[in-house]
Amino acid sequence: MAGETDLDALLQTLKPALVDGVFVFATVDAVPDGLVPRMVFREAEGVTLILLREEAETLGLPYEFPSRMITLDVHSSLEAVGFMARISTALAAKNMGVNPVAGFYHDHLFVPENRADDAMDVLHNIAAGRA
Template identity: 55%
Template sequence: MPGERDLAMLLQNMKPEMHDGVFVFCSIPADKEVPAALRPVHLFREREGTTLVMRREEAESAGLPHQFASRLITLTVHSSLEAVGFLAAITGRLAQAGISVNAVSAYYHDHLFVPEHRADEALQLLQDMSKPNSTA
């Protein structure tokens, strides 16, 4: 089943859901393997190091330095990887409110990491954007 490409449909059907827990960003050296016991929700390898996004308690238990205490909001609409403007509309609206966001696109959905202390506000803005006749 292909994902949705139409921007209006994506915004109307995004149905944002906030996950339980606080997530943080960690980095380990690029030449070091990710410990098998870790269960990051996101992993990305860069030249400078491997980024791991995981629950804060897991990072602290593993003794990993971390930053950006955030909440994870998943946009549950099945968005196409070729959709144009979806994340731009969302991140633009959050930017207008002064809310930083780290977005991750996966095969089925887009995921937003927003500051822990602004998460409820971000969720409300996203819900408002999905209402008919919204001025996204």
């Protein structure tokens, strides 16, 4: 099933959903046995993990960027043009950093833990055509 590529349609049908838990970013040489992180990305310098803060603390992993995950509940195409640019620009206008991750079906945003409500407001305004 192909995702949506039309920017206006993506923005108008955008339904942000705040995911439970606080997520963090960690880097390791290999994924610890038994751990099922939200994301694994292999880079030349090491393996990046996005996982729940409690999991990182239980394993004694140093981590950065305590964040909340927002799933953009619209099936965006991996080839959609301008969708993430529009969202990240609106968040930047509110002085908010964002770490986006594209999945096959949805895009996911990791925003600073204490700015989740602000980010949700921005996203709702985008969907309503007010931003």
